[in-house]
Amino acid sequence: MSRPQHTVAASVAALASGTVSAVELATEALARANAAADLNAFLHIDAARTLAEARDADARRQAGDAAPLLGVPVAHKDIFVTRGWRSTAGSKMLANYVSPFDATVVERLRAAGTVCVGKLNCDEFAMGSSNENSAFGPVQNPWGNAQIGARIPGGSSGGSAAAVAAGIVPATTGTDTGGSLRQPAAMTGITAIKPTYGRVSRYGMIAFASSLDQGGPMAHTAEDCAMLLDAMAGFDERDSTSLDSEKAKVSIWRAFSDIIASKRPPSLGFEGLRVGVPKEFFAEGLAADVAIRVQEAIDTFKKHGATLVDISLPRTALAIPAYYVIAPAEASSNLSRFDGMRFGHRAADFTDLNDMIAKSRAEGFGREVQRRILTGTYVLCHGYFDAYYLQAQRVRRLIAQDFQAAFQTCDLIMGPVAPTTAWKIGEKSTDPVAMYLEDIFTLGVSLAGLPGMSVPCGFDQQNLPVGLQIIGNYFDEPAMLAAAHRYQQLTDWHQQQPGGAK
Numbered sequence: 001m002s003r004p005q006h007t008v009a010a011s012v013a014a015l016a017s018g019t020v021s022a023v024e025l026a027t028e029a030l031a032r033a034n035a036a037a038d039l040n041a042f043l044h045i046d047a048a049r050t051l052a053e054a055r056d057a058d059a060r061r062q063a064g065d066a067a068p069l070l071g072v073p074v075a076h077k078d079i080f081v082t083r084g085w086r087s088t089a090g091s092k093m094l095a096n097y098v099s100p101f102d103a104t105v106v107e108r109l110r111a112a113g114t115v116c117v118g119k120l121n122c123d124e125f126a127m128g129s130s131n132e133n134s135a136f137g138p139v140q141n142p143w144g145n146a147q148i149g150a151r152i153p154g155g156s157s158g159g160s161a162a163a164v165a166a167g168i169v170p171a172t173t174g175t176d177t178g179g180s181l182r183q184p185a186a187m188t189g190i191t192a193i194k195p196t197y198g199r200v201s202r203y204g205m206i207a208f209a210s211s212l213d214q215g216g217p218m219a220h221t222a223e224d225c226a227m228l229l230d231a232m233a234g235f236d237e238r239d240s241t242s243l244d245s246e247k248a249k250v251s252i253w254r255a256f257s258d259i260i261a262s263k264r265p266p267s268l269g270f271e272g273l274r275v276g277v278p279k280e281f282f283a284e285g286l287a288a289d290v291a292i293r294v295q296e297a298i299d300t301f302k303k304h305g306a307t308l309v310d311i312s313l314p315r316t317a318l319a320i321p322a323y324y325v326i327a328p329a330e331a332s333s334n335l336s337r338f339d340g341m342r343f344g345h346r347a348a349d350f351t352d353l354n355d356m357i358a359k360s361r362a363e364g365f366g367r368e369v370q371r372r373i374l375t376g377t378y379v380l381c382h383g384y385f386d387a388y389y390l391q392a393q394r395v396r397r398l399i400a401q402d403f404q405a406a407f408q409t410c411d412l413i414m415g416p417v418a419p420t421t422a423w424k425i426g427e428k429s430t431d432p433v434a435m436y437l438e439d440i441f442t443l444g445v446s447l448a449g450l451p452g453m454s455v456p457c458g459f460d461q462q463n464l465p466v467g468l469q470i471i472g473n474y475f476d477e478p479a480m481l482a483a484a485h486r487y488q489q490l491t492d493w494h495q496q497q498p499g500g501a502k
């Protein structure tokens with residue numbers, strides 16, 4: 001069942017030993033992307049550009065370059081701007097936009113040697129939980145089939161998740177404002193990590209809600225995520241919220257490797273690890289299959305030495321209204337630049353300046369984005385600011401305090417990523433509130449700025465993947481990744497493939 005050729009670690013090893021070239025890997029990835037075009041995971045593919053990058057990677061290796069990811073094919077969420085490729089953010093507003101510069105994440109991954117295979121579909125401006133809000137059509141979850149119907153891949157990084165799950169590329173980038181790395185990873189059976197807020201530069205990441213947005217990697221394994229995140233993370237003076245503390249300077253890969261090395265077989269266990277299990281994460285609304293799989297995963301940690309601790313995150317449900325005030329408020333400000341003049345689509349017919357702006361925005365933005373802009377503008381209005389925005393900020397602080405109280409008694413927190421598995425395309429698209437409720441377990445982590453992971457932990461009765469969420473304290477990514485890596489040595493959920501062997 002394993003697919004070593006589809007992991008970053010296996011690709012790095014094969015490239016280093018010379019059994020495969022970057023050009024061969026890129027050619028194969030392009031062929032797979034082409035064969036899986038029905039998924040609608042990719043928005044832009046430029047084979048000539050990809051192959052040029054791959055030839056360059058091979059030349060770098062010939063010249064003795066030892067970049068850690070030299071020749072590894074990846075693809076970027078279309079929220080990251082890329083010089084030479086279109087960057088649409090899944091919006092008609094930016095349908096033809098080509099950035100004159102690369103996002104820091106793109107620049108760093110290229111410096112680390114990766115080859116870009118294309119740009120990936122996502123919810124418009126990263127607003128959504130199903131990828132159905134993309135102006136370029138929904139993405140199919142590779143785990144859907146004729147029997148259970150076409151399924152959403154999760155969102156907003158739905159294309160990024162589907163491309164990894166379908167084995168097109170071993171890793172992709174995504175962004176997470178309220179769950180958009182973790183939830184699509186859970187829905188497609190792959191691994192992803194949202195870093196501590198400020199770890200990964202937001203420079204060149206098209207902004208949704210700046211106090212929450214954070215980029216991160218998606219791949220099959222925790223080990224691959226550790227490699228990718230190590231290359232992506234680090235201080236960037238072009239992002240004013242980028243972290244420059246001593247803790248942020250520690251190499252994620254080195255710290256991860258040290259933890260792994262300190263626990264060699266037969267003591268592969270989790271002795272000394274205190275796992276906090278929040279009772280609010282196992283409440284009404286959680287699908288029975290999801291609850292069982294997540295509980296089994298937590299029991300695996302216990303069986304191998306971890307101590308389980310009952311904890312409470314009493315404001316879990318309040319994260320939904322707080323987030324859906326704060327995120328739209330920031331979005332309404334961030335998206336004001338798309339006026340058809342400074343940035344974005346311009347309407348063809350208009351009478352005066354106001355008419356041009358109104359028509360351009362009405363044509364360029366989809367319904368969900370318009371809904372968020374209206375909500376955000378409303379909660380920031382003079383008369384409502386205190387009642388909504390200020391109140392939401394207070395709740396945000398209390399949520400962060402709840403997590404800190406919990407971390408007094410545990411090292412990592414575990415629970416479900418989402419209350420259900422992947423639903424049918426179209427099932428919730430006319431009910432925004434039903435969609436917002438799906439984010440209940442991921443939003444608090446984002447509001448607190450904490451790191452969170454999704455790790456595959458089994459399947460429901462329809463053979464749809466379930467994700468285990470691992471939440472760590474600030475800067476604890478190496479410990480989270482190491483715990484997930486050891487779990488993946490004990491289980492093979494991350495090695496299962498949709499539709500049999502590819």
Ligand code: GLN
Nearest residue numbers: 126128176177178179180
């Ligand atoms: N589903 C959430 C939203 O719609 C989170 C999206 C995200 O993390 N980008 O806002």
